Every structure is written in structure tokens, then in C-alpha cells.
Amino acid sequence: MKITKDTIATLKLKVADANGRLIEDSKEPAAVLIGGYGNTLPAIEAALEGQEAGFQTTLKLAPENAFGQRDESLLRSIAKKDFPPGVKVGGQLEIRESESGQTQVFNVVKIKGGQVLLDGNHPLAGIGLAVTLKVISVRAASAEEVAHGHAHGDHGHHH
Numbered sequence: 001m002k003i004t005k006d007t008i009a010t011l012k013l014k015v016a017d018a019n020g021r022l023i024e025d026s027k028e029p030a031a032v033l034i035g036g037y038g039n040t041l042p043a044i045e046a047a048l049e050g051q052e053a054g055f056q057t058t059l060k061l062a063p064e065n066a067f068g069q070r071d072e073s074l075l076r077s078i079a080k081k082d083f084p085p086g087v088k089v090g091g092q093l094e095i096r097e098s099e100s101g102q103t104q105v106f107n108v109v110k111i112k113g114g115q116v117l118l119d120g121n122h123p124l125a126g127i128g129l130a131v132t133l134k135v136i137s138v139r140a141a142s143a144e145e146v147a148h149g150h151a152h153g154d155h156g157h158h159h
């Protein structure tokens, strides 16, 4: 079966930066609903289109095709006293923007003196990636999976 819209591709993924430094090596395969549901990067979906089980490739992705360029306006510094207790470096915090009303996830980068430094960029923003992927299996998505926008079952989403 070929990978196309509304199929479930079970993938093994290995992600390195442009210098070959390993960022992530998934021990467990991931089941991904294909078709623009935002379950994986559009560049990865484009490479998978029409491929079958056994397909393997390494994609070199520029930051704009991966997690985007860094936006320095997403760096914030907030007084530690305004923070929920238990916030640690490496943790995350959701902040509702007063102007747009949208929530933005910030990573806690540093706590220094009475200030907490936050970064709203994706941790991989601004980084070129080399993504090695292998297709383990392909199957048709169920109507329920399409309605939910993600894969169920083995290596998929559990409710």
C-alpha cells in the first residue's frame, strides 16, 4: 500500500542537526496519520507521498522547512515572584497574550537573581535538521482516526 492522504504510516525517525549531532532517536516507531493533519512536518509528508513499507531516506531540512527561524521577540524575562511555585529550568509555561488572547508556550531557559528568562521559540527553531526515516508499515486510516486527526492503536494515540 502506498502512502497518501488518510493512510497511517508507521515510521522510525532519527533526527540530527545539520552537523550530524543526534537530537532524537525514537526507539519506538510512531504511527502517523498522513494528509496535512499537522502530525508531522509538511516536508516529511511530502517525502513520504507515494512511498511504501521499506522506504528509507534522509532529508536535509533548512530551518524554514523544519521548525522555523528563531523569533527573538519571543524572549521574555519575568519576575520570579510572579511565577507559579515549582517552575524549573527545562519546564514549560503557558502564557495568555493580553493583546491577541492566544496562549503561547514558553520554555524556562534560565533562572537568575529574581528573574526568570523564558523563550517562546520551539527548541529546534533556527536549526537545520537531518531526518532519517524508515517506513515500517502503511495501512488505511479508519473513519474515526480521520475524524480525530490522529492515528489510534499500536504506536498511535491512546484515549
Ligand SMILES: [Zn+2]
Pocket (backbone or CB within 6 Å): 145, 148, 150, 151, 152, 157, 159
Ligand atoms: Zn483519537
